[in-house]
Amino acid sequence: MAWMSWAGFRNNLTYAAPELERLGIPALIHVATGHIGQSGLLWTQELDERIGSWKQTNLPMPQGQADASMPTHTADRWQLADRIRGICKRLPHEGRVAYLNRLRQEQLSVDEGWQRELYAFLSWDEVRALAHRGFSIGSHTVSHPILTTLSRDDLLLELGESKSRIERELSQPCPWIAYPNGGPTDVSPGVVQAVAEAGYTIAFTLMGSINPKSLRPLEIDRVCVPGELSVDEFHASLNGLSAWLRTL
Numbered sequence: 001m002a003w004m005s006w007a008g009f010r011n012n013l014t015y016a017a018p019e020l021e022r023l024g025i026p027a028l029i030h031v032a033t034g035h036i037g038q039s040g041l042l043w044t045q046e047l048d049e050r051i052g053s054w055k056q057t058n059l060p061m062p063q064g065q066a067d068a069s070m071p072t073h074t075a076d077r078w079q080l081a082d083r084i085r086g087i088c089k090r091l092p093h094e095g096r097v098a099y100l101n102r103l104r105q106e107q108l109s110v111d112e113g114w115q116r117e118l119y120a121f122l123s124w125d126e127v128r129a130l131a132h133r134g135f136s137i138g139s140h141t142v143s144h145p146i147l148t149t150l151s152r153d154d155l156l157l158e159l160g161e162s163k164s165r166i167e168r169e170l171s172q173p174c175p176w177i178a179y180p181n182g183g184p185t186d187v188s189p190g191v192v193q194a195v196a197e198a199g200y201t202i203a204f205t206l207m208g209s210i211n212p213k214s215l216r217p218l219e220i221d222r223v224c225v226p227g228e229l230s231v232d233e234f235h236a237s238l239n240g241l242s243a244w245l246r247t248l
């Protein structure tokens with residue numbers, strides 16, 4: 001079983017689905033319902049794209065930190081983008097929007113490279129097409145926020161609204177959700193409780209640990225498989241060796 005929680009990117013349909021079908025691997029695809037049918041980029045990708053093509057020597061930083069001097073090497077740029085993405089994920093929604101707007105004001109155009117097609121979103125017709133081909137469609141919330149940072153009202157909205165939208169669009173139940181980010185600081189007992197209240201029966205974290213023999217259905221740990229893993233690292237992730245090594 002493969003789990004995909006890439007926010008609802010169309011590459012799940014164009015790249016992953018044919019390959020999963022060829023290999024006979026069933027999959028559960030999680031979508032952030034607020035992104036489905038949208039033409040823009042996910043803020044994380046927009047941030048990457050802007051920082052990747054930033055022309056000025058200084059880059060504004062979030063949270064009123066002093067500007068960073070823009071690295072010339074691509075790898076250093078991605079490292080800086082990684083750091084900024086981490087900071088922004090912890091900001092309240094308004095703070096993140098304010099920071100992105102600041103970058104937008106200083107950089108009117110960006111180089112739209114390969115990322116545009118890779119990070120385009122599915123439409124609801126395409127989500128239905130995936131469902132008809134036998135893929136299961138789960139929730140990844142509405143807007144992919146870190147759930148532990150939300151007020152209770154916003155939390156219930158993200159959980160309930162995404163579930164009911166998927167059920168309405170696909171005319172089938174949606175018992176699954178993948179927590180955005182899914183790490184130790186992104187999931188709390190209160191969040192798990194709210195997930196149960198919203199009617200989900202299966203939920204996936206991303207803790208990087210080994211699942212206990214007696215599974216907790218609302219805290220099933222999945223394995224992150226970034227594209228740059230070597231085949232050996234991939235096997236070590238799937239068979240639990242990587243997680244076990246982390247416990248030492």
Ligand SMILES: [Zn+2]
Nearest residue numbers: 005007180181
């Ligand atoms: Zn995600």
